Amino acid sequence: MKIIAIETIHLARGVTVHAGPIQWLWVRIHTDEGLTGLGETYPDPVTEKAVVLQRLAPVLLGRDASQIDRLWADMFEAIAYSGWAGAELRAISAIDIALWDLAGKAANKPIYQLLGGASRQSIRTYNTCYDNYSFLTHPVELARSLYESGIRAMKIWPFDPIAKVTRGQYITADQMRQGSEPLRLIKAEFGDSMEVAMEFHGYWNLTCAQQIARALEPLQPLWLEEMLPQDNLAAYRELGQSTRLPLCLSERLMTRWQFRELLENRAARFIMPDICWTGGISEAKKIATAAEMYYLPVCPHNCGGPILHYALAHLAANIPNLYILESVRKHYLEEYIGIVPDTLGAVNGEIPLPPGPGLGVELSPGVFARKDLCVDRME
Ligand SMILES: [Mg+2]
Helix, strand or coil, X not given: CEEEEEEEEXXXXXXXXXXEEECCEEEEEEECCCCEEEEEECCCHHHHHHHHHHHHHHHHCCCECCCXXXXXXXXXXXXXXXXXXXXXXXXXXXXXXXXXXXXXXXXXXXXXXXXXXXXXCEEEEEEECCCCCHHXXXXXXXXXXXXXXXXXXXXXXXXXXXXXXXXXXXXCHHHHHHHHHHHHHHHHHHHHHCEEEEECCCCCXXXXXXXXXXXXXXXXXXXXXXXXXXXCHHHHXXXXXXXXXXXXXXXXXXXXXXXXXXXXXXXXXXXXXXXXXXXXXXXXXXXHHHHXXXXXXXXXXXXXXXXXXXXXXXXXXXXXXXXXXXXXXXXXXXXXXXXXXXXXXXXXXXXXXXXXXXXCCCCCHHHHCCCCXXXXXXX
């Protein structure tokens, strides 16, 4: 199964999340047997597609698409002198997902079967609340709407507006109360029947992170996610040792080697790779297995496009040490509509096992009719 062409596909108009507009890049690999494989990365298609077409296509064209590990290593070597993170690794991630899609289609099986089979019948999910910051204004109503749809865990980031004001360098007693209030209100209403993960997007210094963690301890959030920037994992170890609450890290760590440092620093209790950034399905499977050696659960990051969502459903179906899979109701109920035929939404708090073969999804024909479509190709 020889690779004969590589295409990049994206839309000029992106979607807007809390951090600003993002766009998804899709990569489609064509083979001489007529099969195609689909992958995805984000948030910056223009830089990512340059890497796909100019740096990685020469590595891939004419090669056997079934040799996923060999191709991954050769792509990684090809970018070694220009940095092994950023757009280079995001491009590898998208291609790796497309190679797994091809492998599944060639075997006529869902990807999770090739990874070692299903470890569960459906996938427990929590909702990340990209609903116009309604967790700040109507946290109990938001939690109730999730609860009524069968979802029993949610993620919010009420300290972010405060970090914007103080640049994460100090926090007053009033601000501490204000940041804690949504969690306090949800817990007062739902108690243990709604878990709440707290996200911090790396905005805080160590001192403030310790103060916030101590203030939140009585409210028992599910985890504290990315309180600090990701570059000093010894600082994270110090944070982890100073609080009873578990830390969750991090979509911003790249490849098995950065996760090795995280694991060896005993810095986190929840391991959160993003497969569109950290090196694809191949790398995430290795990271999950490494976490298993430390008896740590995995809760993959899932805030990208619909192909990431499907690829993650395959990984999450397979890995024995899954804790819970992130998903975004706004994505599968709104933003993925028209991009894929079935958005694989949560049913009663669970994501169904994805169909096959391969990923079990293609871009909808409507995507290819859009006026803002950008397609580039190397063969
Ligand atoms: Mg996060």
